[in-house]
Amino acid sequence: MIKAGIVGGTGYTGVELLRILSAHPGVSVDVITSRSEDGIPVADMFPSLRGHLDLAYSVPDVEKLAQCDVVFFATPHGVAMNMSPELIARGVKVIDLGADFRIKDVALWETWYNHEHTCPDLVAKAVYGLPEMNREQIREAQLIGCAGCYPTAAQLGYLPLLEKQLIDHRRLIADCKSGVSGAGRGASIGTLLCETSESVKAYGVSGHRHLPEIRQGLTQLAGRPVGLTFVPHLMPMIRGIHTTLYSVLRDPVDPGLQQLFEERYANEPFVDVMPAGSCPETRSVKGSNFCRISVHRPQDDDTVVVLAVIDNLVKGAAGQAIQVMNIMFERPEAEGLQQIALMP
Numbered sequence: 001m002i003k004a005g006i007v008g009g010t011g012y013t014g015v016e017l018l019r020i021l022s023a024h025p026g027v028s029v030d031v032i033t034s035r036s037e038d039g040i041p042v043a044d045m046f047p048s049l050r051g052h053l054d055l056a057y058s059v060p061d062v063e064k065l066a067q068c069d070v071v072f073f074a075t076p077h078g079v080a081m082n083m084s085p086e087l088i089a090r091g092v093k094v095i096d097l098g099a100d101f102r103i104k105d106v107a108l109w110e111t112w113y114n115h116e117h118t119c120p121d122l123v124a125k126a127v128y129g130l131p132e133m134n135r136e137q138i139r140e141a142q143l144i145g146c147a148g149c150y151p152t153a154a155q156l157g158y159l160p161l162l163e164k165q166l167i168d169h170r171r172l173i174a175d176c177k178s179g180v181s182g183a184g185r186g187a188s189i190g191t192l193l194c195e196t197s198e199s200v201k202a203y204g205v206s207g208h209r210h211l212p213e214i215r216q217g218l219t220q221l222a223g224r225p226v227g228l229t230f231v232p233h234l235m236p237m238i239r240g241i242h243t244t245l246y247s248v249l250r251d252p253v254d255p256g257l258q259q260l261f262e263e264r265y266a267n268e269p270f271v272d273v274m275p276a277g278s279c280p281e282t283r284s285v286k287g288s289n290f291c292r293i294s295v296h297r298p299q300d301d302d303t304v305v306v307l308a309v310i311d312n313l314v315k316g317a318a319g320q321a322i323q324v325m326n327i328m329f330e331r332p333e334a335e336g337l338q339q340i341a342l343m344p
């Protein structure tokens with residue numbers, strides 16, 4: 001059994017890790033941290049886990065976490081970078097769901113996150129956690145910076161087009177929408193029911209911290225710097241990310257886009273290319289680790305529209321982290337991740 005620890009067990013992605021790992025046949029969760037709920041049984045706080053998990057919260061303690069084979073950080077940025085060096089030195093595998101190890105250019109990270117990075121040497125060693133792009137490096141890695149939620153959907157949508165150099169890499173537009181759980185469980189006025197329901201709004205238009213992360217991934221795929229406009233929106237729903245990705249074909253002769261997407265993702269366990277003409281809905285992935293994608297040429301001209309949906313808490317966070325763990329520990333990649341989406 002893989003012995004797992006979770007730092008940040010009271011937040012949305014931490015609880016989602018617990019939901020999935022409690023049913024994973026190859027993992028036992030041995031440590032779960034909370035600074036405020038020390039000693040409280042997890043299932044008292046989250047009754048959805050009653051009967052599935054007999055474990056109490058404890059305060060984060062590197063000594064205790066170092067007894068685990070793998071430690072997940074489901075914490076705000078700045079936490080994993082402080083605790084990881086010792087865990088790494090002691091041979092523990094670390095999977096950060098936050099952003100501390102995602103961006104290779106540390107100065108760029110410090111600008112966007114307004115925070116000094118305390119272990120730039122580990123950033124260089126870390127592998128970006130998006131299996132569809134980096135599976136072989138993940139297999140060998142000890143430290144993973146899991147892809148962010150918007151970046152997962154945007155990169156999976158653009159990947160087949162950029163890899164084949166089919167689109168103008170200078171003019172990419174990602175119009176993205178997220179459910180409110182993307183903002184985490186911490187109390188804030190902006191996430192109150194009365195502020196978010198029956199209303200939609202864009203935010204971070206002049207610059208969102210996922211912009212450099214998406215740009216880094218798309219640049220790797222294209223093999224040269226890309227031009228990207230990324231606009232996130234907050235939607236009146238709890239889970240889900242919907243991205244509409246626009247691009248312009250370099251050569252308007254039909255490159256067989258449907259076939260291209262189907263072939264590229266044929267062996268990917270968690271990417272579903274929908275039939276031609278269909279539009280994936282966020283509820284078709286709610287609670288599951290799937291990304292569902294469709295590709296369109298609306299006017300049969302040179303414009304390509306890709307639609308991609310994920311559950312931000314699963315393929316956008318906890319599910320992706322567990323998929324990565326399965327790869328790192330040479331388990332079947334889809335083990336524990338077979339949940340079917342909740343409909344309606």
Ligand SMILES: NC(=O)C1=CN([C@@H]2O[C@H](COP(=O)(O)OP(=O)(O)OC[C@H]3O[C@@H](n4cnc5c(N)ncnc54)[C@H](OP(=O)(O)O)[C@@H]3O)[C@@H](O)[C@H]2O)C=CC1
Binds near residue numbers: 012013034075313316
């Ligand atoms: N929500 C989402 O859709 C996604 C989130 N992420 C990333 O995952 C991470 C967690 O997100 P989310 O679960 O939404 O966040 P939440 O705000 O819901 O939870 C944060 C958790 O971190 C713990 N925590 C906070 N500060 C510290 C600290 N200094 N030391 C130790 N533990 C701490 C809290 O526990 P306590 O206070 O009890 O100790 C809490 O359990 C973030 O980096 C986020 O950016 C990534 C993709 C998607």
Ligand SMILES: CC(=O)N[C@@H](CCC(=O)OP(=O)(O)O)C(=O)O
Binds near residue numbers: 147149178183210
């Ligand atoms: C709706 C909402 O507020 N979403 C968050 C992004 C989700 C997240 O937690 O960011 P990471 O994927 O980088 O960890 C935001 O825009 O800041």
